Amino acid sequence: MRLKGHGMLPRIVVIAALYLFALFGLPALLSLYYIDSLTQAAIFSIVAVGLGVLVGRVGLYSLGQYAVLAIGAWVAARLLFATTLPYPVVLLAAGVVTMVIGMIFGLPALRVRGLYLALITLMMAGALTVVITTTNFPNGGSGFWGYNGSTVHPAAIRRPAIAAGDPAYYRYSLVVAAIMFILVFVHVRTKPGRAWVAIRQSESAALAAGINTTLYKLWAWALASFVTGVAGGVLAGSSHYLYSIDFPVQDSITLLAVVLMGGAYSLWGAVVAGLLLQLLPALFQVWGVSNDWITILFGIGVLNVLITAPRGLADQVPRDLGRLVRKLRAVGQRAPAPEATAR
Amino acid sequence: MMEVSGLTVRFGGVLPLDDVSVTFESSTCGLIGPNGAGKTTFFNVLSGFVTPASGRVRAFGEDLLAMAHYRRARWGLRRTFQTEQAIEELSVYDNVAMIHEHSRLTSSKRRDDVLEAISFVGIQASPSDRVGTLGAGERRLVEMARCVVGSPRLVLLDEPAAGLPDDETNHLAAVIRRIPQHTGALVVLVDHDMGLVSATCETTSVLDFGHLIASGPTAEVLQDERVVNAYLGTKEVA
Numbered sequence: 001m002r003l004k005g006h007g008m009l010p011r012i013v014v015i016a017a018l019y020l021f022a023l024f025g026l027p028a029l030l031s032l033y034y035i036d037s038l039t040q041a042a043i044f045s046i047v048a049v050g051l052g053v054l055v056g057r058v059g060l061y062s063l064g065q066y067a068v069l070a071i072g073a074w075v076a077a078r079l080l081f082a083t084t085l086p087y088p089v090v091l092l093a094a095g096v097v098t099m100v101i102g103m104i105f106g107l108p109a110l111r112v113r114g115l116y117l118a119l120i121t122l123m124m125a126g127a128l129t130v131v132i133t134t135t136n137f138p139n140g141g142s143g144f145w146g147y148n149g150s151t152v153h154p155a156a157i158r159r160p161a162i163a164a165g166d167p168a169y170y171r172y173s174l175v176v177a178a179i180m181f182i183l184v185f186v187h188v189r190t191k192p193g194r195a196w197v198a199i200r201q202s203e204s205a206a207l208a209a210g211i212n213t214t215l216y217k218l219w220a221w222a223l224a225s226f227v228t229g230v231a232g233g234v235l236a237g238s239s240h241y242l243y244s245i246d247f248p249v250q251d252s253i254t255l256l257a258v259v260l261m262g263g264a265y266s267l268w269g270a271v272v273a274g275l276l277l278q279l280l281p282a283l284f285q286v287w288g289v290s291n292d293w294i295t296i297l298f299g300i301g302v303l304n305v306l307i308t309a310p311r312g313l314a315d316q317v318p319r320d321l322g323r324l325v326r327k328l329r330a331v332g333q334r335a336p337a338p339e340a341t342a343r
Numbered sequence: 344m345m346e347v348s349g350l351t352v353r354f355g356g357v358l359p360l361d362d363v364s365v366t367f368e369s370s371t372c373g374l375i376g377p378n379g380a381g382k383t384t385f386f387n388v389l390s391g392f393v394t395p396a397s398g399r400v401r402a403f404g405e406d407l408l409a410m411a412h413y414r415r416a417r418w419g420l421r422r423t424f425q426t427e428q429a430i431e432e433l434s435v436y437d438n439v440a441m442i443h444e445h446s447r448l449t450s451s452k453r454r455d456d457v458l459e460a461i462s463f464v465g466i467q468a469s470p471s472d473r474v475g476t477l478g479a480g481e482r483r484l485v486e487m488a489r490c491v492v493g494s495p496r497l498v499l500l501d502e503p504a505a506g507l508p509d510d511e512t513n514h515l516a517a518v519i520r521r522i523p524q525h526t527g528a529l530v531v532l533v534d535h536d537m538g539l540v541s542a543t544c545e546t547t548s549v550l551d552f553g554h555l556i557a558s559g560p561t562a563e564v565l566q567d568e569r570v571v572n573a574y575l576g577t578k579e580v581a
Contacts, residue, residue: 194430194440194441195441198433202428205428207390207392208390208421209416209445209489211413265432
């Protein structure tokens with residue numbers, strides 16, 4: 001009765017095949033340019049899956065996720081310069097520190113939701129960005145902040161020994177992303193996931209069902225912040241050098257847009273969001289299309305989702321493709337009644 | 344058995360409940376009255392959404408109002424809402440399982456308990472169907488299954504038959520009648536459908552503008568002159 005049965009095994013096989021292809025096939029086929037943007041797409045799909053938990057599951061709108069990501073990147077960079085800790089430990093630490101700070105971010109969400117919460121998170125992200133702009137990201141300097149403003153050749157943020165090259169680091173990012181997706185998947189399919197959708201639908205009904213709404217909302221912020229912090233750690237290694245301008249406050253708004261476009265309720269939606277955010281600009285650059293079109297496209301995409309596909313592209317594209325296939329088949333068999341297939 | 348004594352709720356200058364004392368003794372009790380009488384406010388006090396200005400509620404020997412609102416479900420309080428509140432995104436099974444996992448029962452028997460509750464209320468849909476795909480009647484039954492799972496003690500039903508066709512209302516009445524014996528819970532039913540109230544409730548209490556105006560065996564209460572005047576209307580009008 002646990003929704004097993006129809007289509008669970010084939011789905012796992014398809015996901016595993018796609019994942020293995022992305023892991024081993026793509027690096028052999030694509031140039032370093034695309035491998036790099038796919039690394040970024042993997043990192044931002046983690047950020048997107050975190051925001052998806054907040055928006056899609058609990059109904060809490062955050063416009064501060066880039067600042068949360070910056071915290072993770074800062075903590076990871078600081079630890080990578082200061083210590084020789086293994087990379088997974090650094091990522092874990094970045095996740096945990098970001099989780100604690102992110103929960104403070106989430107405190108207003110216990111009282112407000114909707115537009116006001118979005119505004120508050122945007123303002124908090126703005127404040128945090130001011131702090132990071134002042135202190136800068138660590139670049140191998142000494143002291144707590146680890147920033148040396150007078151150095152001409154700052155040290156690069158180290159990568160794990162097994163993933164020093166770009167294709168290897170791409171694979172590393174993909175593995176971390178898979179672990180984060182599994183972590184989120186386990187959450188949404190069990191007790192917290194059920195509690196979250198109940199809270200999103202009606203807080204009073206959730207309370208009447210015995211759900212401690214305060215605890216579960218904070219839990220959602222903790223999970224979202226943790227995975228975003230880990231993503232920040234991966235981002236630190238991928239870019240070698242971090243600057244505060246890499247985390248503009250307004251990009252959190254774009255992030256929310258692509259998460260809605262991809263499908264905030266679905267884990268596939270987070271993958272789509274990561275690709276839209278990172279691979280699409282790379283493609284546009286190759287094709288010689290101005291980046292301004294992306295903003296327009298995202299605007300149209302959000303409109304499309306709001307009007308025709310509340311569950312996002314991750315739901316709409318397979319559904320519409322299925323319809324198309326059925327229609328083509330019907331045409332091929334010269335089905336007499338088009339009404340019968342046009343549903 | 345639930346004893347309510349001196350319950351007063353104040354919203355600014357308005358008293359939705361004014362010094363109400365009433366005992367719910369029998370297995371299924373009706374609570375009726377015109378709109379604005381304070382029925383839903385009374386349920387909201389029991390749920391913990393509204394804090395009363397004064398008064399006490401003792402249910403099965405325990406002080407209900409002293410408990411944090413989300414803990415009351417664990418204690419055994421269940422309720423439905425005027426607008427049906429089954430969780431659309433979840434399957435029928437998960438909707439009911441969710442109540443069980445926040446109850447006092449252990450998870451080892453969860454699957455059996457949940458499936459048993461689903462068959463008790465007579466849901467035709469598959470347990471794996473998403474509630475968002477079900478019709479209004481089936482969704483009401485999902486809510487009923489949520490009320491009977493996990494050892495309930497006190498079940499509050501707020502207009503469960505609103506908007507349902509007659510045959511579904513009859514089925515719902517049959518389910519409600521069986522709840523006390525099946526679960527041992529005390530059921531309090533708020534509804535405007537006097538047919539449903541007569542068919543399910545041994546005793547009935549009547550609220551009017553925050554005051555209790557009658558309480559007793561349902562047949563007698565529905566004949567009571569004050570009740571007829573305040574709520575049911577005279578024969579000529581009806």
